[in-house]
Amino acid sequence: MGQIVLKDVVKKFGDTEVIPPLNLTIEEGEFAVFVGPSGCGKSTLLRLIAGLEDTTEGQVLIDGEDMTEVSPSKRGLAMVFQSYALYPHMTVRKNIAFPMRMAGMSEDEQNIRIEAAAKSLNLTDYLDRKPGQLSGGQRQRVAIGRAIVREPSAFLFDEPLSNLDAALRVGMRLEISEMHKRLKTTMIYVTHDQVEAMTMADRIVVLQAGVIEQVGTPLELYHSPRNKFVAGFIGSPKMNLLEGAEAQKHKAHTIGIRPEHIKVSTKAVKGAWKGTVGVAEHLGSDTFIHIHGVEGCDPMTVRAAGDVAVKHGDKVYLTPEKSQIHKFDEAGLRI
Amino acid sequence: MSSRRLPRLLQAPAVILLLFWMLVPLGMTLFFSFIRYVLASLNRPEWTTPSIDNWRGFGNYAFVLDSKDFLFAIQNSLLIVGGILFLTVFFGVMIAVLINKVFPGQGIVRVLLISPFFIMPAVNAVLWINMILDPVLGLNGLAIEGINSVIASMRDAPVVGWFFSLWPEFKPISFRATQTSAYAVIMMVTWQWTPFAVLIFMTSLQSEDEQQKEAAILDGAGKWSQFRFLTLPHLARPMAIVVMIQAIFHLSLYAEIEIVSRGNGNKNLPYLIGEFANNNIGAASATGIFAVILANIVAIFLLRAVGKTLME
Amino acid sequence: MAIVAQTSKLGIYGRPALAWIVALVFFFPIFWLILTSFKTDADAVKPEFLFFFTPTLDNYLNMTENYDYWRFATNSVVTSVLATGVALFVGIPAAYAMAFNPARHTKDILMWMLSTKMLPAAAVLYPMTFLAKSLGIFDTHFAVILVLTLVNLPIVVWMLFTYFKEIPKDIIEAGQMDGVNTWGEIKEILIPLAWGGIASTALLCFIFCWNEAYWTVRLTTTEAATLSKLIEGNRAPEGLFFGRLSAVSAAAVGPIVVLGWFCQKQLVQGLTFGAVK
Ligand SMILES: Nc1ncnc2c1ncn2[C@@H]1O[C@H](COP(=O)(O)OP(=O)(O)OP(=O)(O)O)[C@@H](O)[C@H]1O
Ligand SMILES: [Mg+2]
Numbered sequence: 001m002g003q004i005v006l007k008d009v010v011k012k013f014g015d016t017e018v019i020p021p022l023n024l025t026i027e028e029g030e031f032a033v034f035v036g037p038s039g040c041g042k043s044t045l046l047r048l049i050a051g052l053e054d055t056t057e058g059q060v061l062i063d064g065e066d067m068t069e070v071s072p073s074k075r076g077l078a079m080v081f082q083s084y085a086l087y088p089h090m091t092v093r094k095n096i097a098f099p100m101r102m103a104g105m106s107e108d109e110q111n112i113r114i115e116a117a118a119k120s121l122n123l124t125d126y127l128d129r130k131p132g133q134l135s136g137g138q139r140q141r142v143a144i145g146r147a148i149v150r151e152p153s154a155f156l157f158d159e160p161l162s163n164l165d166a167a168l169r170v171g172m173r174l175e176i177s178e179m180h181k182r183l184k185t186t187m188i189y190v191t192h193d194q195v196e197a198m199t200m201a202d203r204i205v206v207l208q209a210g211v212i213e214q215v216g217t218p219l220e221l222y223h224s225p226r227n228k229f230v231a232g233f234i235g236s237p238k239m240n241l242l243e244g245a246e247a248q249k250h251k252a253h254t255i256g257i258r259p260e261h262i263k264v265s266t267k268a269v270k271g272a273w274k275g276t277v278g279v280a281e282h283l284g285s286d287t288f289i290h291i292h293g294v295e296g297c298d299p300m301t302v303r304a305a306g307d308v309a310v311k312h313g314d315k316v317y318l319t320p321e322k323s324q325i326h327k328f329d330e331a332g333l334r335i
Numbered sequence: 336m337s338s339r340r341l342p343r344l345l346q347a348p349a350v351i352l353l354l355f356w357m358l359v360p361l362g363m364t365l366f367f368s369f370i371r372y373v374l375a376s377l378n379r380p381e382w383t384t385p386s387i388d389n390w391r392g393f394g395n396y397a398f399v400l401d402s403k404d405f406l407f408a409i410q411n412s413l414l415i416v417g418g419i420l421f422l423t424v425f426f427g428v429m430i431a432v433l434i435n436k437v438f439p440g441q442g443i444v445r446v447l448l449i450s451p452f453f454i455m456p457a458v459n460a461v462l463w464i465n466m467i468l469d470p471v472l473g474l475n476g477l478a479i480e481g482i483n484s485v486i487a488s489m490r491d492a493p494v495v496g497w498f499f500s501l502w503p504e505f506k507p508i509s510f511r512a513t514q515t516s517a518y519a520v521i522m523m524v525t526w527q528w529t530p531f532a533v534l535i536f537m538t539s540l541q542s543e544d545e546q547q548k549e550a551a552i553l554d555g556a557g558k559w560s561q562f563r564f565l566t567l568p569h570l571a572r573p574m575a576i577v578v579m580i581q582a583i584f585h586l587s588l589y590a591e592i593e594i595v596s597r598g599n600g601n602k603n604l605p606y607l608i609g610e611f612a613n614n615n616i617g618a619a620s621a622t623g624i625f626a627v628i629l630a631n632i633v634a635i636f637l638l639r640a641v642g643k644t645l646m647e
Numbered sequence: 648m649a650i651v652a653q654t655s656k657l658g659i660y661g662r663p664a665l666a667w668i669v670a671l672v673f674f675f676p677i678f679w680l681i682l683t684s685f686k687t688d689a690d691a692v693k694p695e696f697l698f699f700f701t702p703t704l705d706n707y708l709n710m711t712e713n714y715d716y717w718r719f720a721t722n723s724v725v726t727s728v729l730a731t732g733v734a735l736f737v738g739i740p741a742a743y744a745m746a747f748n749p750a751r752h753t754k755d756i757l758m759w760m761l762s763t764k765m766l767p768a769a770a771v772l773y774p775m776t777f778l779a780k781s782l783g784i785f786d787t788h789f790a791v792i793l794v795l796t797l798v799n800l801p802i803v804v805w806m807l808f809t810y811f812k813e814i815p816k817d818i819i820e821a822g823q824m825d826g827v828n829t830w831g832e833i834k835e836i837l838i839p840l841a842w843g844g845i846a847s848t849a850l851l852c853f854i855f856c857w858n859e860a861y862w863t864v865r866l867t868t869t870e871a872a873t874l875s876k877l878i879e880g881n882r883a884p885e886g887l888f889f890g891r892l893s894a895v896s897a898a899a900v901g902p903i904v905v906l907g908w909f910c911q912k913q914l915v916q917g918l919t920f921g922a923v924k
Contacts, residue, residue: 014751052820072823079824085817089839098835099825146825341829342748345740349804350756352737356797357763360771360778367773430669438663446908447670450677453907455858457878458896462680465882466889472692474679481697526676531918538915576919587767590860590875594882605769609865612773623770634765638758 002028002063002153002186004049009058011044011210018044019210021058026154026188026203031180033197034190035233036207042190045207046156049188051075062153073102078147079156082163084139086131092118092142093127099150110149117145121175137168141175148179154186161196169193173200194236198222206230228332231256237288237303239326242296246273252327252335259303261324264289265317266310272317275300280310291316361627368395368620375614385616395621405622408607411517412629415603416585418521419528420578426525427532427577428570432562434533435540452530460594463523464516470507479507513600520591520601528584532577539573540566579637586630604629677904684893691889706894713888714895719877723899726788726863726873727856730795731849734803737796739845742807743833747819757808764801768861779866786870794862799852802918806851809916810844811837847913850906857903874899 004026011019018041026032034042047053049060051072059068067075078099086095093114100110118124121141131139140160147155157176161169177200180187191197197204198218206213206221206229213233214226225231231239239256247255265272275291278299287308290299302318310316327335371389373382382389399405434444454462470476482505489499510519543566551561592606602610604626611619683691685702710716745753775794779785784793814837822836838845860875867876878896881888907914 050820050824052823071828072820073826073828077824079821081817081821083815083817085815085821087818087821087836087840089842098822102826102831102835146821150825342744343750345744345829346756349737349741349760349800352797353760353763353800357766360774361766363774363777364771430666433662433669434666436662438666440663440667444666444670445911447674449907449911450904451673452914453854453858453904454677454900455875455878455903456860457864457875458680458900461878461882461892461896462676466679466683466691466893467676472889474697477692477697526673530673531914534911534915535919538912573919580918583765587769587861589769590864590879593864594879597882605767605861608769608772612776616773619773623767623772626767626770630765630767634762637765638762 003061004154004186004188005059005061005064006045006049007059007061009048009060010056011041011048011053012056017210019048022210022212024205024212024215026186029184029186031177031187031189031200031202033201033204034188034207035192035194035197035204036213037233038192040207041210042192042207043158044210046079046158046188046190050077050079050156052079076153077156078150078152078154079158080140080143080147080160082159084131084143084163086139086142086146088131091128091130092123092134092145095131095142096127096145096149099146103150113149114145117149120179121145136164137172140164140172144176144179148183152185154188157187157189159190159192161191162193169196176200194234198234204234206233208233224334225256225326226334228254228256228328231326231328231334237301240297240300241328242294244296246296247327250325250327253330254328254332256326256328257320257324259288259301261321262300262302263319263321264302264304264308264310265319266314267317269317269319272319273300275316275318277310277312277314277316279312280308282307289316291318294318364620364623366620367616368624369393370617371395372616372620373614374616391617395617396624399618399621399625402618404602404607404610405625408602408604409625411601412586412603415517415520415524415588416582418518419524419585420581422521422525423528423532423581424574424577426529427536428567428574430529430533431536431540432566435537448533449530451527452534454527456527456590457594459523459527460591463526464510464519464595468510468519468522470509470511475510476507479505510595511599513596516596516599516601519595520588523591523595524585524588528581531581535573535577536570539570543569576637579633582633583630583637586626586633680893681897683889684897686890686893688888688890691893703890706891707898709891710895710898713891714877714881716877716895716898719872719874720898722788722791722871723857723873723875726791726795726871727853729788730792730799730856731852733792733796734800734852735845735849738800738803738807738848739838740833742804742811743837745804746808746811746814747816747832757805760801760804764798768798772865775862776865785866786868786872788871790866791863791871791873794866795856795859798859798862799855802855803848803852806848806913806916807841807845810841810848813844814840847910850910851913854903854907854910 006022006024008021008023009019010017010021022045034045036042044053048055051060051067051070055068059066061067062075062077087098090098096114096117097110100113114127115124118127121144123138123141123145126134126138126142131142134142140163143160160176161172164172173196176187176189180200189196189200201218203215204218204221205215208229214221214230218234221230221234225234225239228241232241235258237259239258240262241254241256243254247253273294275293278290278292280290281288284307285305287304287306287310289302289304289308289310291302292299294300300318329335367385369391370385370387371379371382371391371394372385373379376382430448434441434448451459465473467474486499486502486504490496492499508515510516548561548565551565556564587605588603589605589609592601592603593609596602596606604622608619608622608626611622682698684706685704686700687703687705690700745757776785779790784790818840819832819836822832827835857873858875859873860879863873863875864879867873872880878899881892881895
């Protein structure tokens with residue numbers, strides 16, 4: 001239960017093609033994360049799977065069955081929305097019961113599942129409140145509760161945590177990951193948060209302008225990005241990309257080096273890149289240093305572990321780890 | 336495609352009903368306007384039923400354009416609509432600005448002010464033309480009769496009597512003549528629709544930018560400048576909407592004219608159509624088409640103004 | 648705040664005073680109508696009894712004898728309630744479809760609906776009379792209800808549309824994911840959520856139906872005649888019956904004026920098609 005296949009799916013809004021022909025298979029039980037810049041079609045793709053948008057061309061298969069023409073209510077999927085989309089006129093209990101009531105489940109069975117879901121989501125005390133009387137995190141949990149009780153063949157999440165504050169986000173992230181480990185149900189998760197993508201995903205799908213740039217495990221994407229776009233998109237702070245003479249030395253059009261793979265020193269080092277500190281961001285655990293004046297890349301970002309005592313205007317010398325240099329050809333593809 | 340078809344079909348009943356409502360009667364009017372169709376015609380009995388054989392081309396239009404009633408009705412329509420529009424917008428802005436600030440009893444004042452708007456047009460007309468404006472028996476006549484009798488009694492009073500004997504006898508204005516009854520209509524409709532303008536302007540004033548006003552005060556703007564350069568421009572859009580909505584309602588004003596003016600020669604376009612429709616259906620229909628054209632000119636502007644804001 | 652200090656004495660006392668005066672002037676005709684309704688027909692036209700007279704309830708007690716008031720009132724209630732009901736029944740699905748499943752032409756359809764409202768009634772007077780008579784529905788409740796429904800349908804759809812549009816689309820979609828069909832979306836989610844808006848739309852539609860004074864006058868004679876027709880038929884300039892005419896007029900408008908007080912806000916939205924908020 002829970003394999004999802006997109007076959008030559010095309011989506012147009014009027015004349016603009018948002019998703020050009022796209023093929024993707026999400027395996028049963030997999031936690032797949034869609035990432036990509038704003039407007040690249042992540043939500044659209046998710047909504048195509050849900051059936052909330054009609055495909056212009058192509059097919060959506062769920063467990064091998066063609067669901068392209070099936071209404072969202074009959075696809076057996078559950079969705080958690082960024083805005084939570086709770087029914088404001090119903091209590092938490094009624095909200096959670098709603099999909100089961102629509103499915104014609106018996107009251108007893110409904111109650112058993114509500115209690116179980118409420119317990120696992122820490123909602124037991126709030127069952128008789130209306131959504132308006134809950135905090136953002138509680139609302140999000142209700143939305144998740146509403147999704148799990150119907151035991152869907154897959155969960156779809158569209159940026160479910162982006163309305164929460166940072167601390168809550170971390171907590172909820174763990175809860176969802178744990179839920180996935182427990183339920184082993186397919187989950188598709190849309191986000192543009194790096195950390196969420198890297199920590200939660202079994203596989204990440206990187207999208208740009210409706211096109212899949214790369215599909216792979218988080219570490220695959222980190223270590224061997226297929227092209228410049230993925231290289232720049234995965235990892236934070238962003239990978240530094242250098243063109244020109246420095247790249248020529250490596251027989252590439254462009255080379256990339258992640259900020260954490262550069263050593264910084266205030267003393268002169270032979271063969272190192274030279275630059276001047278623009279801004280140094282001291283985070284305590286790390287220091288992000290933005291450096292001007294390096295040929296082919298301005299500014300260059302370096303991430304140094306611990307607190308490094310540099311300040312604006314300091315001259316610094318940068319040594320990249322040779323083994324961590326990524327090479328790209330003229331078309332931006334990995335060499 | 337698939338999952339959206341049913342939901343979209345749900346608008347069909349409303350669309351079909353309105354399509355029917357618009358096309359069938361209007362089509363008939365258009366057809367009648369091109370044929371000779373007279374309900375009571377002794378020497379041409381074939382004209383008493385609608386038939387394509389009685390084709391008259393633009394004859395009815397020519398007939399209507401030639402009749403002096405038509406020109407008068409158009410003029411009067413415009414006079415009445417124009418008068419009402421000017422007065423309601425003027426009073427509307429003044430009153431809205433007046434009661435926009437919080438003061439004791441504001442709620443009651445609002446309720447009192449809005450009430451006229453809910454009076455049914457027939458009652459409005461009967462109330463005004465009879466009980467208020469009638470030169471003999473209405474408040475108009477009664478009050479003036481009362482004043483006259485007070486003056487008359489004062490003439491015999493000692494000391495000041497000479498002063499009152501200089502006063503003429505007051506005469507109430509009659510609102511039953513052709514032209515004055517148009518004024519009566521303007522008066523009663525203005526009374527009824529000023530509350531509407533007030534309500535809309537007030538709603539709009541509540542969304543006025545207070546910070547902008549405070550900035551203006553700091554810049555040294557006086558009360559008048561604030562009103563002239565901030566409030567009035569802010570009200571421009573609601574004013575346009577008030578004007579156009581009212582224009583559409585008042586171009587088809589009927590009950591008031593019917594009650595106030597029956598038989599005294601005062602008429603507007605809808606009333607003229609009603610008169611024609613008693614016998615000469617061809618002419619009534621041609622007049623109707625003119626009315627549609629007139630309304631459409633106004634409607635186009637309204638649709639533009641409304642459409643823009645609503646669909647974004 | 649410094650701004651408060653600017654307000655002069657005149658502003659503090661003058662503004663409320665002026666506002667009250669204006670309000671009383673505007674309310675005066677209604678007050679006068681009510682006052683006259685408590686005078687006998689004879690007292691109503693005597694200058695000496697302008698404000699001081701012996702009040703009587705006879706005008707109200709005799710409304711049935713004098714005017715057959717309840718028959719007209721019943722017609723008004725029946726036609727207004729049913730027309731409102733039908734308009735909502737047709738309007739809710741339509742507005743739902745347009746708000747949540749817009750197609751390319753939805754905007755044009757809405758605009759077109761609005762434009763039918765601008766068709767001058769007088770232009771189609773004769774065809775309507777002709778149709779009603781040839782279909783045998785002239786002077787029937789059915790004809791009045793049909794016309795009132797059609798006349799108000801555009802406003803009903805527009806108002807509902809503006810209310811529905813304020814409901815987040817996500818909630819409807821959540822419903823779809825939770826397994827409701829189209830009917831369920833309307834019944835389980837839309838109607839409970841937009842209940843307030845639907846009620847105000849109904850109220851406003853009812854008021855418009857009640858006050859309608861063109862078709863109710865021209866398409867009825869006796870059987871289906873409403874209060875508008877009753878008053879229009881008794882415009883009596885002779886002034887013999889001012890007392891009783893006032894009473895029946897007050898009874899005709901009273902309920903609606905009170906209803907109107909409750910939906911001032913909605914009135915603005917409804918009459919400006921949501922363009923002023
Ligand atoms: N209903 C629609 N009509 C027309 N264009 C649309 C519609 N919905 C989305 N689009 C367009 O499709 C593209 C993809 O939108 P989508 O919402 O899928 O982006 P996204 O990747 O989810 O972005 P974000 O991260 O900002 O949520 C955008 O360019 C958007 O403008
Ligand atoms: Mg999105």
